Amino acid sequence: MRRLKYIFQYSIFFLIGFLLVLFATLVPGFGNIRNLLSMLAQAAVTGVAAYGLAIIMIGGEIDLSFAGSFPLLAYIFARQLSAGSEFFMAVTTILALGIIIGLINAVTVLYMRVPSFLATTVMMFLLTGLYFAISGGRTVYIKGYYGFLFGFWGPIPKITLFLLVLTVVLHMLTEHTQWGIMLKSIGENPEYAFRMGINVSSIKMTAFALGGVLFSAAALIATIRLSSATGTLGSQALLPVMASAYMSTVVGSGKPNIWGALVASYLLQVIACGFGTLGLPFWATPMAQGVLLLLLVALANVGKKRGIGQVSLG
Amino acid sequence: MAFAKVRYGAILSMALFFLVFALLCIYGRGFFTAENLVRNLLMPASMSSVIACGMTLVMRGGGIDLSMGATAGLGALTGAALGTNVVSSIAAAMFSGMILGSLNGLFISIIGINPFIVTLTTSFVAKGLQFLVSLQKAQSTALLWSLPMDRLGSSPVFQIGTSLLVIIFLYVFIEKTKYGRYVKAIGENSEVAIYSGIPVRFYSWMTYVIGSVLAGLSGVMLTSYEGLVRVGSGDNFLLDAFLLPLLGKAVFGRLSIAGTVFAALFLAMIVNGLYILGLPPSWVNAMKGVLLFSMVVASQVGRR
Secondary structure, eight states, rough: HHHHHHHHHTTHHHHHHHHHHHHHSSSSSTTHHHHHHHHHHHHHHHHHHHHHHHHHHHTTTOOOOOHHHHHHHHHHHHHHHTOOOHHHHHHHHHHHHHHHHHHHHHHHHHSSSSOOOHHHHHHHHHHHHHHHHHTTTTTTTOOOOOOHOOEEETTTEHHHHHHHHHHHHHHHHHHHHHHHHHHHHHOOOOHHHTTTTTOOHHHHHHHHHHHHHHHHHHHHHHHHHHHHTTTTTHHHHHHHHHHHHHHHTTTTSSEEEEEEEEEEEHHHHHHHHHHHTTOTTTTHHHHHHHHHHHHHHHHHHHOOOOOOOOOOOO | OTTTTTOOHHHHHHHHHHHHHHHHHHHHTTTTTHIIIIIIIIIHHHHHHHHHHHHHHHHHTOOOTTTTTHHHHHHHHHHHHHSSHHHHHHHHHHHHHHHHHHHHHHHIIOOOHHHHHHHHHHHHHHHHHHHHHHHHHHHHEEEOOOOOHHHTTOOHHHHHHHHHHHHHHHHHHHHHHHHHHHHHHHHHHHHHHHHTTOOOHHHHHHHHHHHHHHHHHHHEEEEHHHHHHEEEEEEEEEHHHHHHHHHHHHHHSSSSSSHHHHHHHHHHHHHHHHTTTOOTHHHHHHHHHHHHHHHHHHHHTTOO
């Protein structure tokens, strides 16, 4: 059984390999290196947001508010650009807003003691409502920035390089720094971490803030990729990001981690891209992603004794 | 202990309810008319209280169901696509809800995966199925209800009557039967429930089934009132399903059908009042969000 568990733990790699071979045989040109790299570029939105979620999950909390902050931040960003604001000024504003949202979540969770999934789901509803209130659901278009992120440096899309650098940096941060070790031990057992003299609140606070920055960065990438800010950004991102962060626990150690999130978001992008080129309808993609997610999580639980799934409402 | 405390929250919110009601009667033009009270207050309240009562049951059993909005939409679309008459429409809607609910329950209660991730996933599956049903039937993302169903949907007797039936059924189920006590025990402490010999997996599974059946029903109630089912019709319901039980909990101190129904009435009154006083419709969800946020925070004040 133990050896079997080992196989199940790495089932995600078998799945990616299987899907890549499947799509490569069905669709000509799917398997060439340029397409494989560009799928990594398209996975950037999901990946960056999933890093944010994974970092918060390492600390034992969760943050779903990104589904609400995505459309709101994208809208503000696009409006700023179309109002003639400086590009880097707009980016800074959005990142700062991301930190603020993260800190609000942190305060609600840490000092008002609302369970994090509840607090951040509520924040998701709140931000979505706010988005529709100020935008009326209108789409705002921007132009001229696509090449800036999605252009090529030699054979490699710039955004792919950015994603890989970010992956390495965040991996270092979470696995090889004092902060990362503290965050991990808080996630393992907050009580013990507190007794060890770790300042639980401040570490979690920075994790939420970092998550907020990454969410807003993902919102920026999504806006630039679509050259527009639409209201469906958030609901479209919700499942893939959640799925990637959760599936990262399936890869390797059984805890959320950065590399796992990258692998998982790449898997989801392979599914999306493969389905798209096969001509399957657009709504089949989230269904397939969802079913695979459930399957992988169920597989990862094989051989573990478990009760019923429950959540605490506080 | 929570039981011994006087429910200042409940008394205060009752007082607030009547205060707001009185203020609206004085300042809201046309608020205190039978037409407005029945059509714009009781009917929306009864539609959302059906789905919210289902969510209350699920939450009482220690779970949560994020797929209810999508389930409501799927139920409504299935009902509109398959139903040939009123009875078969409603039955089809509730049946599709039942299938989704039992899937949720299977993954959550039997396999033991976190309800959050399971129901989020099924919400996307349900959304996909909505497209499937709708495109199969009509090559478009919207279906019309049949005329008798449309007529039934706009009758207050049907809407309020159905929701009263559901409320009474769930109230009796949760508060007066041993099965309801099992569900509550599971929600309080599933470990203890197991050792007490309660078939925990089955009753936890059942809460999801009942919750989703009610979600399907409420989808029919909502869309037959509008006469049209779109893909994504039920999405807005998720906010209500989430908000009302927690609002009720904040007021009554625990999740209860009475609290949820009170919250539904309160919210419908506030929304109606704000419309009458001239709030733009796009702000209503933002306002609900702010309300939800403050309720969730308020319910945690004074806890350790």
